[in-house]
Amino acid sequence: MSEITPNPAPNQAPVPSPKPAAKPAEMSRGDFLWAGWGMLAAFFAASAAAGARFMFPNVIYEPSQKFNAGQASSYDLGVSTKWLNEQRVWIVRTPSGFYAMWARCTHLGCTPNWWGDQNRFKCPCHGSNYTLDGDVIAGPAPMPLWRAKVELAPTGDLIVDKAVLENKPGKREDAPYFASYAAA
Amino acid sequence: MSYRKAFIVSNALMLAAFVWAFAKDFNAEWRPYQKKYYQLAADALEKKGLKDEARRMRRSPVEIKQIIAGDLGRFDRCVTCHVGMDEYVNPTLKNDFAENPYKSHPKVDAALVKAHPFTKFGCTSCHSGQGLATSVDAAHGWVKHWEKPMLKGVHIQGSCVKCHGNFETLKGAEAAALGKKAFNRQGCQGCHMINGFGGTTSVPLDDIADKPFERIAGYNFKRVQIDGKELRDEHHDSHWNIQNWILGHLLNDPAEVTPNDPFAHLNAEPIPPSGMPDFRGEISRSEADAIVAYLSGMTKEEVVPYRYHVPAPPAREPRLSGTARGRYVFAKYGCQGCHGLDAKQGRRRFNAAGDGQKEYDDTLPEAEQFAQMNLGAEPTLPNLVGTYTHEELVKKIQNGVPAADAKKWSPKGPLPMVTMPSWKDKISKSELDDLAAWLLSIAKKDDSGF
């Protein structure tokens, strides 16, 4: 134990020491100590929850997942690579409307190329081939290409939202993954 | 209080304080505006019978929205509250709401707005303000330490000037064009250089829009009145900014705005007030605003990428010769800034000896002395140039007149702030000859017998 050379202040009367040992009630639950621990736990829980929320950024410096692909009437039938570089999306116009295909191979994420002469999307990484609808017809890809949500705005613009995706036949042909557009 | 109680109480308070902090953070100013917008928009859709759209609108996520205009370095969160201007919520960019922040941008179909899509230019490229902010005062720049508040009224046309070198012929930039015209008509360029053209007697204005508050003599704002109203003496309510500082110089007597120390109360030597003339009689209120608009575009801080920049058309000189060209040259270089429009009447030259002044008397009260010093004037050229030959006149304009040559009214007072600068390197010889010829042509014919 420690050694202090005592030099007590002459004028200071000894203060009665805080009651030692005899307090067995310390941990009993009759005195609401649990409330203190509970609130401390709640405080930590709240901090942890807020910390988790903190890790979700409210703004990100990426291009919006949503973008305006311009006037629907400006597209010809077939695959348009107009937005491939900026947004990694093919805009496909069919006789009845539009869908937007995300240019990401479902195998391991490379960007396939559109071969108009063969009517196929072909992935350069492992040789997956897709039809115009996005279905796999060759190669290792496990599922069809994803289609993004696409809407026809009242202005006649196509609004594409890459955050909402679908690739199941039967679902992908309906709104909001397909924008009906019948105009000539 | 026992430590046990303190334990419980302190933990309870920590929990409460944390909840308070989170609630404060959650109840950000923008949130109710955005919610209200979705409600209003949904109600409007419902009225049109668009049930599904209305339901979807009502369920829109409440979030901070921003327009990234990376080319121009803008990250504008204005659409967080002004949701009607967010292309993704309101693709038509039109709605029927009359009230801010819900209403849509006016004139979205006008060529001016169409040419500047919000997603590419953001908001602050034109409107100024603090795009990153999400609270009302901070976003509009009505806070301390944000030097560029939202531009009001026609002042916004300064933003056209930043990119459009051809703003003088641009539809929508009429005020800025008028401002430049008025600026040159009054001869401001005689003292203030812009982009390499103009005199060096006073500060260059190439980057006047960037002038930080620290360089604006803060306390002098107290003497500025705009439309008969004093500006509040806090600069964080957006009144103490460069726009009002320029306006203050046009709507007040600059010598009263910046009186300096003509009686050497604070300094060892007297310092004259601002040498800028009082233009109040010659510039209308709307021209003053137009000049502010023009100068609001004088920025070097905001770097405009070259592909956003529209070059100015080549300057064209009118085909004139002789005295007509001389008169044009006089106005071109801003001589009228000091010598008056068409050289008719010299403007104020503080503490110069001149007409109509009392005999100097240092027992006069200071206010009276100040008024007398204020009567000093630049030469009224027609009265003066008659005594010069053509060559002498050219030489005089080329060399200028040093300040020390000034004849002072009060010998104890300061030398005038403004002196005739040397124009040797600025006005070409042929221009000078025509100028001198014109000046001699308007010289008063002396009929006193000399």
Next chain:
Amino acid sequence: MPALDLETIKKEIIDSQLWRSVFRGGVWKDTPRDRAGHIIGNVWLHLHPVKVRPRALEWAYTWGMGGISFALYLLLTLTGVALMFYYRPTIGLAYRDIKDLEFAVTLGMFLRNAHRWAAQAMVVAVIAHMVRVFLTGAYKKPREFNWGIGVLLLTLTLFLSFTGYLLPWDQLAIWAVTVGTNMAGATPILGNEGPLGSLVGMRINNDVRFTLLGGTMVGENTLLRFYVMHCVAVPLVVGILLILHFWRIRKDSFSAAPYSAAEEKIDVWPHLVKREYIAAAGTVLFIMIWSILQNAPLEAIANPNVTTNPSKAPWYFVGLQELLVYFDPWIAGVAMPGLIIVGLIAIPYIDTNPKGVGYYAWKERPFANALFMLGIVMWFALIYIGYALRGPNYAWYWPWESWYLPKAAPPPTWSVFGPEGVGAYSMLIGIPLLGALSAAWMLLPKLIQRELDGRKAMGGFLAAVAALAVAGVALGRMGAAEGGFLLFFLGASFYFGFVLPQRHIRTLDWPRYLVTMVLVVSTMSVLLKMCARLAFNIKYVLTIPSINMNI
């Protein structure tokens, strides 16, 4: 179905293998053995002794400031790590990221506020801790070394604040750091603007300032350097020193003296631990509420071409900034801070007074306490002047004066041993004269072997100064204000620099006596130089322009 018995559940939980594997020890019976085990068996608590003296539990003795400093350090680490997730230390992004924290990050503003306010509170807490340790003589044998560590920790606390100041990249940041690092440039020999610096080939791009900035001006490299120092390097050093600090407290035992020879020590668990907890919780609560109510300042984005007016350092450095008004940068910015740090570390080795360890002892240690408190008061008085009484252009504005009132230009200054004063060859006279004066001042108190009557000496001296002042006023060489200045500053210097040393330390051995007197005389010189400037517009007492040496 049996009633829900909390005790049984608790026992079940505590006796489970999982709980047992995490927390050591048997069933809690609150015996002294349990309490000791609680301290010894817990890695976080075992730096405590098992028992302490009753006095160590008194708030009036400890002020809780050491613990609070540590709590703040932990809080700063937590909030700082959080902030790092949203901050990028580059000129293009730093300011925008701070704006994002303010406007777009969940709780970002709150965390930034908490970090800023906790940093300021920590400076106060660490200084208060030092004052407490000094006044209770807790630095005396065997704790001299730990006091030195404490002084280093205080210095590092200030350095952490200083490096953190640059990170928001606003006007406050760039100008505080520009001034701060230019002081480094004024270091004698090592700095390009310091005395003798140019003689050894120091230029703007090879001196100590260059190394600190990573360039010749505050720029991209500086921001990155300060970021790394602020977030990694300095906290690491502080952490290591903290471990040492705590370990030495444990080994040297806590300073509190016993009230009586027979007193019994008291269990640390729970008596000390619960006090520590309350102090920490109160600190956290205080910082939280402060952060909710008051936002941390953020000025306009850094602009190397425009200095804010007035431009002030963070408050804890404003005292230094005020000193810079009176002294050349190498004195105020390098020599004096260095002397303060070294002097503080030296205190335990020169204070041989065996009394007053572990309790407040004003009467038993009049000299040490008076001098130390004078230093602290001067430090805070300078901070007050710099913070509250300096307005635009760093002119003197009384609190009731508007900053929009233009002030008269300051009068021209002159130097005593310089061209405007004594004239040519001034240094040939000035150096020996100043040297002789300081030597005499330092030696005199010890050479007078008999204890003088302090009251009489003081009275005599003040009468002489008053006579001088009256003569000066009568001759028109000074005004009444100048006379007052003279009386106050000379009086204070005489009392603290002569009367007190003469009474209390003339019996000290020579080496300790001389070190003490160096500290005393330099402290008094600050007062005298302030008087010389404020009352008589003296710029330098001695100037040697050829080697950039001005005093």
